[in-house]
Amino acid sequence: MGWLRALRETARSGLTIERRRLEPLIAIRGAAGLALVIGVSLAFFGPVVAASSAFGAFQAAIATFQRSWRPRPVLALVSGASLAVSTFLGYLTGAHLALFMVLLVLWTFLAGLAWAAGPTGGIIAASNVAIMLVTITLPTSVAQASLHAVMIAFGGVVQAALIVLFPVRRWGAQRDALADALAAEADYARRLRHDPVAAFDPVPLMTARSAAAVTPRQARHRPAELHGFRGVAERIRPVLASLADPAMGAPAEGPERDRVRELLAAAASVLDAAAGAIRHGTPVRLPAPAVAALKTPDTGAILTGAARRAARRLSALLADVIETAEGDGTKEDRAEADDAADTIAPHRRRPTLLRLVPVVLGAMRAELRPGTPILRHAVRVTAVVAVGYLIGAALPFGHGYWAPMAAIMVMRPEFAQTYARAAGRFGGTIVGVFVATVIVRAVHPGAGPAAALAVGCALLMYLLMRTGYVVGQACVSAYVVFLLGMAGDVWSQTVAERVVLTLVGGLLAMISYAVYPAWETPRLRNRLGDWLAADGRYAAAVVDQYADPGERGPEDVRAALLASREARVAWQEAVARAQHEPVRHRGLSRTAAEDAQHALAQLGRAGMLMEAHLPVGDAIPVPAAAQLAAALRRATARGAKEVRERRAPRWDVVREALERWDEEDRRCGRTSDPVVRNGADLLLESLEEFSRALDGGAGTRPGTSGAGRS
DSSP states (O other), X not given: OOHHHHHHXXXXXXXXXXXXXXXXXXXXXXXXXXXXXXXXXXXXXXXXXXXXXXXXXXXXXXXHTSSOSSOHHHHHHHHHHHHHHHHHHHHHHHTSHHHHHHHHHHHHXXXXXXXXXXHHHHHXXXXXHHHHHHHTTSOOSHHHHHHHHHHHHHXXXXXXXXXXXXXXXXXXXXXXXXXXXXXXXXXXXXXXXXXXXXXXXXXXXXXXXXXXXXXXXXXXXOOGGGSSHHHHHHHHXXXXXXXXXXXXXXXXXXXXXXXXXXXHHHHHHHHHHHHHHHHHTXXXXXXXXXXXXXXXXXXXXXXXXXXXXXXXXXXXHHHHHHHHHHTOSOHHXXXXXXXXXXXXXXXXXXXXXXXHHHHHXXXXXXXXXXXXXXXXXXXXXXXXXXXXXXXXXXXXXXXXXXXXXXXXXXOOSSHXXXXXXXXXXXXXXXXXXXXXXXXXXXXXXXXXXXXXXXXXXXXXXXXXXXXXXXXXXXXXXXXXXXXXHHTTOOGGGGSHHHHHHHHHHHHXXXXXXHHSOOOSGGGHHHHHHHHHHHHHHHHHHHHHHHHOTTTOOHHHHHHHHHHHHHHHHHHHHXXXXXXXXXXXXXXOOHHHHHHHHHHHHHXXXXXXXXXXXXXXXXXXXXXXXXXXXXXXXXXXXXXXXXXXXXXXXOOHHHHHHHHHHXXXXXXXXXXXXXXXXXXXXXXXXXXXXXXXXXXXXXXXXXXXOOTTXX
């Protein structure tokens, strides 16, 4: 993709406005906390301190809107406290340009590294630096700076207290994550009725797993209906796939296929009902036709072999879903059910805030390696903020902090997000400043009315922030104009200068990425190799279970499955980031990437089909499966290395292991379990399809070097 097209696509993304589900009660609570802080500050300390405290309360409320599974009061407190410290230190050094630049560079670099801890930490840290640039201009003495810092922290405390006193959808994010996982499996079941090999995106299950991690205090207060579901949901997915697949389940046509379609439709209805009950905290209402379809005795007479086993297991798992959703039994009974479910999906503990500090520091330290995207982002944003601040100070506008503030708020580790947000911020700034200016010149508000207008803008920001970045920035721009006007700023100073300096900051951010990029496109082959190796370990772990059912437990399979999912999502995210980059494909064209992705998805699916029929401890071992598992591990590990070296892998080792398996069966006069034997053929077919995809995309033959070609 060329630069012009990349700029056009990212600008369109930044200016897009979407229809999203609004959360008015949460927006009103955040705006009420802001109004309370401003009112108290105006009454006791005056408009200047009120402006500082308003920034603290405003930022604390925004922090609680970020995607995080931590309690929202904790996010508000952390945001308010960190902004208070930043403001006080910034004021102490603000009178000395050289000293302040040292602090600004250090603070910005740490904010850039904070993205290693996740988007929430990165956004809060970047916002602290941006708001610090404004708030340090308000105090006039060290004593006043201390007062401003205290009131900023007070704003975070007020927002945290309101969240505790007036909870809105307590555990709502966790409920949504679990409900989305069940709804995704319901949709999967419906698609399997028409496409027996339909793909399934594991992201909802991974999100539900992340949401299930709780601190010890959260574990004591978690609603009962959030227990146990995740483990059952994890086990339902492979059973659905196994039941629908013609190679493992019922034939493609005939009475058995018709019965499978009925069971899949019933499963989808039950899962949807459970998802709705979880999402809204209401009793589950099961559709009668679905219950009748699952309870009919005809299933055992119509289905045979692996399909019958899958149908029985599906009915048992759906019964667990219904029982858990209805909340039957005592608290102890539910705990036992949760423990049983957690055999597959173990109970996950999230570290407390204090215990999280060394984890975050370790993640930041791990990024201090040459070439990592987070380190490049930290260097890039630090240079832009420092240069932007010096440019703003040199210009005669008097509001030099607008340029670095705009830059740090739009910069992200990814190219597309940085350029999209730059376009959105500039467009939103023009609209917000224009509207605020019209209102100011029409009514000439004093401190009180200006505060009320600022609160109104904040309310709109909280309400509409998820509909598009440009909308949120329009509200923020108007909010800042009203707030600084309340503090005594000259109204005209926040109009043309802010637009110009915002443009300067956005241009600096965009130029920095062009000069010092962190392109994802050249790393796509590494991501693809990681996914191949992870899928190979997962398939080998499943096959090993058939070789010696009594020796290995499901923990090995579970760990390999999670690693495979993480590698797959990392690949998908990398492809999404690379989609709008103005970079050549570097030996992996879009067609080759799509074909290879499909092949690896089928490889993981073949392992999942075999996982649905894992043998129990007293099952008959399949010794040849151990040789196949070892061959899979060696071949996929070597294949991942070849992918990174731009070669198409060969799978002779796997093919030879299957040939020895068949030869051994013929010599001994036995027939291996058709589930694992058919699954092994599917594994080899997926691997060969993967090599064909890379062979056509890189212009090389399997096993030959592709260096120098693209």
